[in-house]
Amino acid sequence: MNVKTISLLVVLVSLSLLASLWMGQQAYTWLPPQASAESKLVDDLFSFLVVLGSFIFLGITGTLLYTMLTQQVSRFDLSDGPPIEGSVTLEVVWTVIPVLLVFWIAGYSYQVYQQMAVRGPMDVVHMHMGTPSAYAAAAEAEPIEEIDVLAKQWSWAFHYPQQNVTTSELHLPVDRRVRLSMTSEDVIHGFYIPAFRLKQDILPKRTIEFEFTPVREGKYRLDDSQFSGTYFAVMQADVLVESPEHYSQWLTAVAKGDRVPAANSAYTEYNTRQEKGIRPGWPTIKPAAPPLVNQG
Amino acid sequence: MIESISIAPEQLKHEPPTGWRRYFGFSTDHKVIGIQYLVTSFAFFLIGGLLSMVMRAELITPESDLLDRSLYNSMFTMHGTIMIFLWIFPSLVGLANYLVPLMIGARDMAFPRLNAVAFWLVPVFGILLMASFFLPGGTAQAGWWSYPPVSTQNPTGNLITGEAVWILAIAISGVSSIMGAVNFVTTIVRMRAPGMTYFRMPAYVWAVLSAQLIQLAALPALTAGAVMLLFDVVAGTAFFDPERGGNPVLFQHFFWFYSHPAVYVMALPAFGIFSEILPVYARKPLFGYKVVAVSSLLISVVSVLVWVHHMYASGTPGWMRMLFMFSTMLVAVPTGVKVFAWVATVWRGKLRLDTPMLFCLGAIMMFVFAGITGVMLASVPVDIHVNNTYFVVGHFHYIVYGTITMAMFAALYHWFPKITGRMYYEGLGKLHFVLAFVGTNLCFLPMHLAGLHGMVRRVSSYDPEFAFSNVLASLGGFLLGMSTLPFILNMVGAWVQGKQAPDNPWRAIGLEWMVSSPPPVENFEELPIVVSGPYGYGKSEPLVSNEAALKPH
Numbered sequence: 147m148n149v150k151t152i153s154l155l156v157v158l159v160s161l162s163l164l165a166s167l168w169m170g171q172q173a174y175t176w177l178p179p180q181a182s183a184e185s186k187l188v189d190d191l192f193s194f195l196v197v198l199g200s201f202i203f204l205g206i207t208g209t210l211l212y213t214m215l216t217q218q219v220s221r222f223d224l225s226d227g228p229p230i231e232g233s234v235t236l237e238v239v240w241t242v243i244p245v246l247l248v249f250w251i252a253g254y255s256y257q258v259y260q261q262m263a264v265r266g267p268m269d270v271v272h273m274h275m276g277t278p279s280a281y282a283a284a285a286e287a288e289p290i291e292e293i294d295v296l297a298k299q300w301s302w303a304f305h306y307p308q309q310n311v312t313t314s315e316l317h318l319p320v321d322r323r324v325r326l327s328m329t330s331e332d333v334i335h336g337f338y339i340p341a342f343r344l345k346q347d348i349l350p351k352r353t354i355e356f357e358f359t360p361v362r363e364g365k366y367r368l369d370d371s372q373f374s375g376t377y378f379a380v381m382q383a384d385v386l387v388e389s390p391e392h393y394s395q396w397l398t399a400v401a402k403g404d405r406v407p408a409a410n411s412a413y414t415e416y417n418t419r420q421e422k423g424i425r426p427g428w429p430t431i432k433p434a435a436p437p438l439v440n441q442g
Numbered sequence: 443m444i445e446s447i448s449i450a451p452e453q454l455k456h457e458p459p460t461g462w463r464r465y466f467g468f469s470t471d472h473k474v475i476g477i478q479y480l481v482t483s484f485a486f487f488l489i490g491g492l493l494s495m496v497m498r499a500e501l502i503t504p505e506s507d508l509l510d511r512s513l514y515n516s517m518f519t520m521h522g523t524i525m526i527f528l529w530i531f532p533s534l535v536g537l538a539n540y541l542v543p544l545m546i547g548a549r550d551m552a553f554p555r556l557n558a559v560a561f562w563l564v565p566v567f568g569i570l571l572m573a574s575f576f577l578p579g580g581t582a583q584a585g586w587w588s589y590p591p592v593s594t595q596n597p598t599g600n601l602i603t604g605e606a607v608w609i610l611a612i613a614i615s616g617v618s619s620i621m622g623a624v625n626f627v628t629t630i631v632r633m634r635a636p637g638m639t640y641f642r643m644p645a646y647v648w649a650v651l652s653a654q655l656i657q658l659a660a661l662p663a664l665t666a667g668a669v670m671l672l673f674d675v676v677a678g679t680a681f682f683d684p685e686r687g688g689n690p691v692l693f694q695h696f697f698w699f700y701s702h703p704a705v706y707v708m709a710l711p712a713f714g715i716f717s718e719i720l721p722v723y724a725r726k727p728l729f730g731y732k733v734v735a736v737s738s739l740l741i742s743v744v745s746v747l748v749w750v751h752h753m754y755a756s757g758t759p760g761w762m763r764m765l766f767m768f769s770t771m772l773v774a775v776p777t778g779v780k781v782f783a784w785v786a787t788v789w790r791g792k793l794r795l796d797t798p799m800l801f802c803l804g805a806i807m808m809f810v811f812a813g814i815t816g817v818m819l820a821s822v823p824v825d826i827h828v829n830n831t832y833f834v835v836g837h838f839h840y841i842v843y844g845t846i847t848m849a850m851f852a853a854l855y856h857w858f859p860k861i862t863g864r865m866y867y868e869g870l871g872k873l874h875f876v877l878a879f880v881g882t883n884l885c886f887l888p889m890h891l892a893g894l895h896g897m898v899r900r901v902s903s904y905d906p907e908f909a910f911s912n913v914l915a916s917l918g919g920f921l922l923g924m925s926t927l928p929f930i931l932n933m934v935g936a937w938v939q940g941k942q943a944p945d946n947p948w949r950a951i952g953l954e955w956m957v958s959s960p961p962p963v964e965n966f967e968e969l970p971i972v973v974s975g976p977y978g979y980g981k982s983e984p985l986v987s988n989e990a991a992l993k994p995h
Contacts (some may be wrong), residue, residue: 176894188823195821199814207807209785214803217724219792224949225725227791229980232730240782241775248771255821256764262823333591334690336755336830340896343827345755349691350591351684354757367905369898371755371830373585375592376511379901427510428580429597 336371377412403441479536522586547635649714667696724791797871808844833893864940877925885918
C-alpha cells in the first residue's frame with residue numbers, strides 16, 4: 147500500500163464516520179417524545195447503535211457497490227480473478243473486532259438496563275450494584291405513586307387504591323416514581339407506552355409490578371402490545387402526565403364522581419355490528435363489559 | 443462402500459414415468475422431488491403473497507375499513523404460517539433435494555422413498571390448512587406464534603376449529619421436516635463420492651447439513667408444545683391454562699426453543715447459496731472457505747441458545763434477559779465472518795452482473811441491514827421499546843424476503859439451466875431483480891420507522907400518525923406482488939421455449955455442472971473421484987480425476 151491509497155482510505159473512513167455520527171443524531175427524530183426518565187437512556191443507546199450500525203453498513207455496502215461499479219468485465223473476457231483463497235490475518239481481525247464490539251454493545255446495554263432498573267416480576271431485590279439509576283434523585287426521597295392496572299379483552303382500567311378511584315385514562319404525576327400492579331382477567335396483554343419506551347406483558351392470574359418515572363407533561367398513548375384477539379387494535383388508553391397539583395386536584399374531583407360504564411371502542415364496535423346485523427366476519431369472543439369508572 | 447450396495451432386480455424393472463407425468467406421481471428421484479417441492483411451495487408463496495397484499499390494502503388507511511377484524515387476524519396468521527411452513531421451508535428443502543446429491547457425487551438421497559413421503563406430506567398439510575378457511579369458525583386467528591390463552595379461546599364451541607386444524611398442520615409439517623432432516627444428514631454423512639472429504643464439500647452442503655442438524659435437535663420442542671396445545675384445545679387439558687394452574691409462558695419457551703433456531707434453518711441455506719454463486723460470477727475462490735463452512739455449524743450451535751430474546755417482555759427475570767442478550771449478540775460473530783468473506787470474495791474479482799449475481803449482491807446488502815437491526819433487537823433496553831412493533835416486522839422481512847427469498851430467486855436463476863436444460867431470459871430476470879429490490883425496501887424500510895414511533899404489530903387499525911409509513915409500505919407491497927409476474931413469465935416461458943442450455947453455461951466449478959442439463963436419472967454414469975477443493979477459480983486444477991467417465995458415452 148502506498149501513501150496515496152492510505153490517505154484515500156483515511157479520508158473515506160473519516161467521511162463514513164461523519165455520516166454515521168450524523169445518522170446517530172437523526173436517530174432521535176425517529177423516536178416519539180422522551181416522556182420518561184427511562185426513554186432518555188434508551189434513546190442514547192439506540193443512537194449509539196445507529197452510529198455503529200451505519201458505519202458497518204456503509205463500509206460493507208460501499209465496498210460492494212465500488213466493486214460492482216469498477217470490477218465488471220465484458221462477457222467475452224473469459225479470464226479468472228486472482229486465486230486468493232483466504233488470509234489468516236484478515237480472518238482473525240474480522241473475528242476479533244466483532245467479538246469486541248459484542249462485548250462493548252452488551253456491556254453498554256447491561257449498564258443502561260441497570261440504570262432503568264426495570265423490575266421484572268421475579269426481581270424482588272433491586273439490582274443496583276452501585277450504578278446510579280435514572281430516578282436516583284427522586285427514588286428514595288419521594289413517595290412512590292401506586293396504581294393498579296387491570297387489563298381484559300379489550301379494555302384498560304386504572305385503580306388508585308388510596309382514593310378508591312377507577313378510571314379508563316391513566317393519569318400520572320410528573321417527576322414521580324410510579325409503581326403499577328398489573329393483572330389480566332383473561333389472556334396475555336402487553337402494557338406499552340411508546341413515549342416511555344417501556345413495555346411489559348401482563349399475565350393472567352399473576353400480579354406484575356412495573357416501575358418508571360414520567361418526566362414530561364402531556365398526553366400519550368397506551369397500547370396493548372401482546373396480541374389479545376379480535377379487537378386487539380383498539381385496546382388503547384390515554385395517558386396524561388400532569389403536574390403534581392393538577393394530578394391531586396383531578397384525583398379529588400374524580401373521587402366524588404359516580405361510577406358509570408366507561409366508553410369502550412371494542413364493546414361499542416361489537417354491539418354496533420350486532421345491532422346492524424353486519425356479519426362479514428367469523429364468530430368472536432364477546433368483548434367484556436366496559437369497566438365501571440368514576441365520572442370525571 | 444457405495445459400490446457394494448446391490449439393487450434388487452425387481453426395482454430395476456419399473457422404468458419411472460417420463461415427461462410431465464412424473465411430477466404428479468410418487469417419484470423417488472431426488473431431482474423430481476426437488477422440482478415437486480419447488481413448484482408446490484411457489485404456489486403457496488403466491489397464496490401467502492396475496493394474503494399479505496390484502497393486509498397491505500387494509501393498512502393503507504388507518505381505519506379498519508376493508509376487512510372484518512377477525513378476517514384481518516386470520517390474514518396475518520395464515521400469511522405467516524404459509525410463508526414459513528409452505529414457502530421458505532419446502533422451497534429450501536426442494537433446492538437442497540435437487541442439489542445436495544449432485545454436489546456430493548451421489549446418485550440419489552440415502553432414503554428415496556422417505557424423501558417422497560416427506561414431500562407428499564407438504565400438499566397434505568397445505569390443503570388441510572387451506573380447508574380451515576371453510577370452517578364455520580374460520581381459520582386460526584392467533585398469529586403464527588399461537589400463544590395461549592388467545593389461541594385456546596373458542597367462540598364457536600366446536601371441536602374442530604381453525605386452531606385445531608392449524609396445530610395439526612404444523613405437526614404434520616414437523617413430521618415431514620424431521621423425515622427430510624434424517625435423510626439429508628444421512629446422505630451428506632454417508633453418500634459422498636470417493637475423495638469428497640468434508641472439507642471438499644461445497645459451502646452450500648455445509649450450510650444444509652448445519653440447518654438440518656438444527657431441525658433434528660430443536661424441532662421436537664415445537665412438536666411437543668404443539669401436541670400439548672392441541673390437547674388444551676380439543677381435550678380440555680390445562681397445560682397452558684392459567685385458570686386451572688397451567689402456565690402460558692411455558693408454551694412460549696417450547697415455541698421459541700424451536701422457532702428461533704428455525705430462522706437459521708431458513709437462513710443458513712441462503713448463506714450457502716451466496717457462498718456458491720458469488721465465486722462463479724466473481725471468478726474467484728470463496729474467501730476463507732473452511733472458516734465459512736465451519737461458521738455454519740457454529741451458527742447452528744449458538745442458535746439453540748438464544749430463544750428467550752423473543753420473550754424479554756414476557757415476564758422473564760433480569761438475569762435471563764442479560765444472558766440471552768449476550769448469546770444473541772454472539773450470533774453476529776460467525777455471521778459477520780461470512781459477510782466479510784463474501785465481500786472479500788467479490789473484491790478484485792472479474793464480475794459478471796447476471797441475474798443470479800444481482801440477486802445475491804442485493805440480498806447481502808439487505809442482510810447486512812437486517813443484521814444490524816437484529817443486534818439492536820438483541821439489546822434488551824432497545825427491545826423493550828420496539829418488541830412487538832413494526833420495527834420487528836420490518837427487521838424479519840429483510841431476512842425472510844430481503845435475504846432468504848432473494849437468495850432463493852438467485853438460486854432458481856443460477857440452477858435453472860441445469861434443472862430444465864433451458865436458458866432463462868436475462869432481461870426479464872434483471873427486471874425482476876429491480877422490481878423486487880425496490881419493492882422490498884419500499885415495503886419494509888418504512889415499517890422500521892412506524893415501529894420506532896410505536897406502531898404495534900398485528901393491528902387491523904392504527905393511529906393516523908403512522909399513515910405515511912403505511913402508505914409507502916403498502917405501495918411497496920403491491921410492487922413486490924407485481925415483481926413476481928416477470929419471474930413467472932420468465933420461468934414458464936423459458937422452460938417451454940427457452941434456448942437449449944449447455945452442461946455448464948456459467949463455467950462454474952462443481953460436480954453438478956459436469957453432467958448433462960438436465961442430469962440423467964442416476965446423475966453420474968460412474969461415481970466421480972474428487973481430487974480437489976470446491977472453488978478452484980483462477981487455478982487450473984481438475985476437480986475430479988475421471989471427468990470423462992461421469993457422463994454416458
